[in-house]
Amino acid sequence: MFRTGFRGGVVVLAARGHADAFTLPLWREQVGKAAEVAAGGDGALIINATRLEFLSLRTLAATAEDACRYRRAGVEVYLVTPDPEIARLAAGDSRTARLPVRSTVVSALTAIQLRRRTTPSTGRDPDRAPEIAPDVPRSGQNGRVHFRAGDPVIAIGEFRGAVAPTLAPGTDRD
Missing domain, CATH: 3.30.750.24 (STAS domain)
Structure with missing residues (x-):
C-alpha cells in the first residue's frame, strides 16, 4: 500500500x-x-x-x-x-x-x-570537507591560505597558540 x-x-x-x-x-x-x-x-x-x-x-x-x-x-x-x-x-x-x-x-x-x-x-560539493581559510595571506601567495579539514595547520604569527597540534590516529611522531 x-x-x-x-x-x-x-x-x-x-x-x-x-x-x-x-x-x-x-x-x-x-x-x-x-x-x-x-x-x-x-x-x-x-x-x-x-x-x-x-x-x-x-x-x-x-x-x-x-x-x-x-x-x-x-x-x-x-x-x-x-x-x-x-x-x-x-x-x-x-x-x-x-x-x-x-x-x-x-x-x-x-x-x-x-x-x-x-x-x-x-558551487561546493557538500560531501567534500569544508575549507578553512584564514584572512591573513602568506608571503608569496596572492589571496587566502586554504586548508582542508584534517590537514595539519602550523601556527604562524597571530595564530600561534590558537591551534593545538595533534597527531592523526595511526601516525607516529617523527
Missing part, C-alpha cells in the same frame, strides 16, 4: 506491507510516479519505508538503480528506514552504496536542505 504526501515542496512516498520480488513491479511503478511528481515540483523524493514489514535486497537494489536514473533527471531520492541492518546492507553493497539512507523523514529533509544550501549557491 502506498500513500503520497508532501513536506514543504518535497514529495514523500509512504509504503506499507512487503517490498519483495512479488511486489517489485508495483514498487517501481509507484516510485516512478512519485519521482515524476517530484520532477515537476521541488525535485526531491523521500521514500518512507518505516512501516514496511519486509524490504528485500532486490527491491533495495532496484530502488538504488532507479534513484541514480532520477538523479540524472534532477530528482534527489532518499530512502528512510529506522532499520540499521538495511542501512548497513545499503552502504555495503556496491549496487546500493550511492542511495542515501536516513533513519527519519526529518533527517532526510534536513539532508536535502543542507545539500541545496551548499551546492547551488557556493
Whole structure:
C-alpha cells in the first residue's frame, strides 16, 4: 500500500506491507510516479519505508538503480528506514552504496536542505570537507591560505597558540 504526501515542496512516498520480488513491479511503478511528481515540483523524493514489514535486497537494489536514473533527471531520492541492518546492507553493497539512507523523514529533509544550501549557491560539493581559510595571506601567495579539514595547520604569527597540534590516529611522531 502506498500513500503520497508532501513536506514543504518535497514529495514523500509512504509504503506499507512487503517490498519483495512479488511486489517489485508495483514498487517501481509507484516510485516512478512519485519521482515524476517530484520532477515537476521541488525535485526531491523521500521514500518512507518505516512501516514496511519486509524490504528485500532486490527491491533495495532496484530502488538504488532507479534513484541514480532520477538523479540524472534532477530528482534527489532518499530512502528512510529506522532499520540499521538495511542501512548497513545499503552502504555495503556496491549496487546500493550511492542511495542515501536516513533513519527519519526529518533527517532526510534536513539532508536535502543542507545539500541545496551548499551546492547551488557556493558551487561546493557538500560531501567534500569544508575549507578553512584564514584572512591573513602568506608571503608569496596572492589571496587566502586554504586548508582542508584534517590537514595539519602550523601556527604562524597571530595564530600561534590558537591551534593545538595533534597527531592523526595511526601516525607516529617523527
